[in-house]
Amino acid sequence: MSVMLTKFESKSNRVKGLAFHPTQPLLAASLHNGSVQLWNYRMGVLVDRFEEHEGPVRGVAIHPSRALLVTGGDDYKIKVWDIRPQSRRCLFTLHGHLDYVRTVQFHHEMPWILSASDDQTIRIWNSTSRNCIAILTGHSHYVMSAQFHPKEDLIVSASQDQTNTPNSAPGTFDTFDNFSTVKYVLEGHDRGVNFAAFHPTLPLIVSAADDRQIKIWRMSETKAWEVDACRGHFNNVSTALFHPKHELIVSCGEDKTTFRREHDRFWVLAAHPELNLFAAGHDNGLIVFKLERERPAFAMHGDTLYYVRDKYVRAYDINTGSDIGLLSVRKFGSPYVPPRTLSYNPAERAVVLTISSDNGLYELTALPKDAVEK
Template identity: 55%
Template sequence: MPFLIKFETQSARVKGLSFHHKRPWILAALHNGVIQLWDYRVSTLIDKFDEHEGPVRGICFHSQQPLFVSGGDDYKIKVWNYKTRRCLFTLLGHLDYIRTTFFHHEYPWILSASDDQTIRIWNWQSRTCISVLTGHNHYVMCAQFHPSEDLVVSSSLDQTVRVWDISGLRKKNVAPGPGGLDDSMKGPGHTDLFGQSDAVVKHVLEGHERGVNWACFHPTSPQIVSGADDRVIRIWRYNDSKAWEVDTCRSHYNNVSCVVFHPKSELIISNSEDKSLRIWDANKRTLLHTYRRDNDRFWILAVHPTQNLLAAGHDSGMFLFKTSKERPAFTLHGNLLYYIKDYYLRRLDFSTFKDIPIMKLRPSTRGRLSMLSYNPAENAMLVSCQLPQHEYAFYDLYFLPKDIDTNNPSPALGESKRFQGAPAIWVARNRFAALDVSKTIIIKNMKNELVKKLSTALSVENIFYAGTGLLLVKTAAEIDF
C-alpha cells in the first residue's frame, strides 16, 4: 500500500490538528501553548496564536465562517477569527484540562471534553453553555458530533465509550427554518415539564480494559471505532436500541492515541505511543501497512473533510499523508494518451481532443489498477495491479479492438487473461517482462508462455522499461540496468 508523505513540519509536540474545509490550510495545536496555521500547499507558516497558558489540545476550523476554536490546559475555550488574527471571546466553565473542541457541522454549537469528567455544548453565537453532559467518572478524552445525526460519541479513562442522544437539545435550541435560530434563554441542562433532558445517554460501550483515548463515528454507516490504553482498537455497531462490539484490531504495543475511519476508502488509521501509525482493512480488520518513527510518539490524527488527505501529530511535529495515489494509471503513445477511469480503458487524442472509452476492464477487489504498458505493434495492453502483499499482485493482458465505436459510452468488457505477479511491461514487439510471486524477473511471449527467467543477486522491488530489450531494476538501495 502506498504511504505518501506530502508535507512535514518540525515543532513542539502536536496534540491537535484540524484541516480547513476549502483552503489548503491546517491548524496545529502544540504542547507549548502555540497554535500554528500552515499552508501545506506551499509549505509556509501563515500565522501563530499564543494566548493560551499551557498546552493546547483541542482545535477545530469552522466549516463556513472564518473561525476556529481551541481548548487548553488553562481550562479555557477560545474562539478565534483568523482573518482579523485575534481571539473573539473565551468560554469559561470547565474545571480542568480541555481535551477536544469541535464545531457542529450545522448548528452554532461547540462540543468540548474535559478532565473535569464532563462534556459541554456551547452556543458560540450567544456565548453560553447550553448543556452539560455528565455520566463519565474519569477524564473525558474525546467527544465528537455525528456527521449527520443528533448524536455525540465520547471516550473516557473510565474505560467506556458513550453515545449520547442530543435531539432534545436541538429541538429546544434551534428554531425551525433554514439556518436555525438559537434560543439563548435556555440554561445548561434544561429539562422540559416531563423531565426530558437535553442530552441523554443512548448507549454505553464496554469492552476496553484500560482508559479509552479516542472514539469517532463512521462518516456514513452506523459504526464507531475506538482506541485505548489496552493497546486495542475496537469496532462497534449500533442502532436505535443497542450497540455491540463487532471486532478488534491488535498490533500496537503501547497506548493507542487516536483512531479514525478513512472517509474515501474502507480503511481504519490508528496511531500510538509505540511510535507507529498503522493502516487497517476496515472490512477484514487486517493490518495493511505500518509507518514507524524512531523517536516520536504519535498523539493525534485528522482527516480532510473532502480530500484523500490525513495528518498525524507526534512529539516533534506533524505530517500530512495520503494512503493511495489519485493519479490514474496511464501511458503515452505519440498523440494518444491511454488511461483508466472507473474501470474503463480510455483514449485521449491530443490532436483532436477526442476522449473515448475503448473497453471495460476486469475490476480488482484487492487494489487499484496502477500501471499500463502499451504495445503498438500488436495493439496489446498490459494492465498491472501492484500490492504490498506481492503474492496478490497480478496483471491482465488485453488485445485492443481494431474497430472502436466512438459513439458507445459503455463498451463491452474486454477479453483478458489474468496472471499472478506485477508489474508487467513490454520489452520487445512480442516479449514482455514481469515480476513473479517470488520477485524473479520472467520473460514471456504473446501467449503468456514463459520464455526465460532472469537470475539476479539483487532483491528486486520493481522493474521499468529502459528501451527495447532493456530493463531498469529497482532494489531497496539502488536502481540498476
C-alpha cells in the same frame, strides 16, 4: 495495502491537536508548548501562530463554513479565533470547564461548539450568545474526546473509564436543556478509551484505547454492539478514524511504529473532509500524507490517452473529446487495488498493467476492437 505518500512535514514541539481547513490548503496544529500553528501545507509555509493559551493546547478545530478556529487547553479555556488573513485574532474566550480541555469541535450546521474535559463532562456552547447551553455527564473519569454525529442528533464520547458513550439529545437537537440522555454505553475495552469517532455514512463507531486495541461498533435505534477488534499496535492507541472515502481505518499510537519512526509517539490524526489527505501529530512535529496516488496510471500514443478510471481502462481522443471504456480491471486484486502503471503496445494493441503488491502483480491484455462508451 495502501501506500503512504508524504506531502508535507514540519518539526515543532509535541503536536496534540490537528484540523484541516475544508476548502483552503491550511492545517491548524495545537502544541504541547501552548502555541497554535496555522500551516499552508501545500506551500510548506507557517502562515500564523496564536499564543494566548497558558499551557498545552490539546484541542483544535476549524469551522466547516466560516473563517473561525476553536482551541481548548490545559488552562481550562476555550478560545475562538478569527483566521481571516487581515484580522487574525482571538474573538472571545469561553469559561466553565474545571480541568483540562481535551477536544473541541464545531457543529456542522448550528452555532455550537462541543468540548470534552478532564472534569468528566462534555459541554455544548452557543458561539453566538457565548453561553454554555448543555453539560453532559455520565462518565466517571477524564473525557478524552467528544464528537458530533455528521447527520444525526448524537454525540459520541470516549473516556478513561473504559467506555464510549453516545449521547442523544431530548427531542430535537436544537432545543437543548441542561441535560441529555445517554443512549447507550459501549463497554469492551480493558483500559481507558482515548478516542471515538462516527463513520461518515454508516451506523458505525470506531474507538481507540490504552488496551492497544481498536474496536468497531454498530448502532441501531435501541442498542449498540461490538462487531470487530483490530490488533496490531504495541502500545496505547491514541486515535482511530474511518477513512472518509474508502473501507479503511487509520490509527496512530504511542508504539513508535507509525511511519516506521523510531523515537516519536503519535498522538493525533485528522482526515481532510473532502481530499485524500491525512495529518498526524507526534512528539516532534506533524506530517501530512496521502494513502494512495490520485494520478491514474496512463500512457499516451499519438492523439489517444489511455488511462484507468472507475476500474476501467479508458481511451480519450484529444481531437474529438470522446472518452471510451475499453477494458474492465475489476478483477485486479482482491480487494481491488488501482493499477500503478500502464504501458501501451501499439503493434499488438495491448496494455500491460502493474500494481504495487508483494507478488509484483501485472497483466498483459489485448484491448477489444469494438469498444463501447461506459
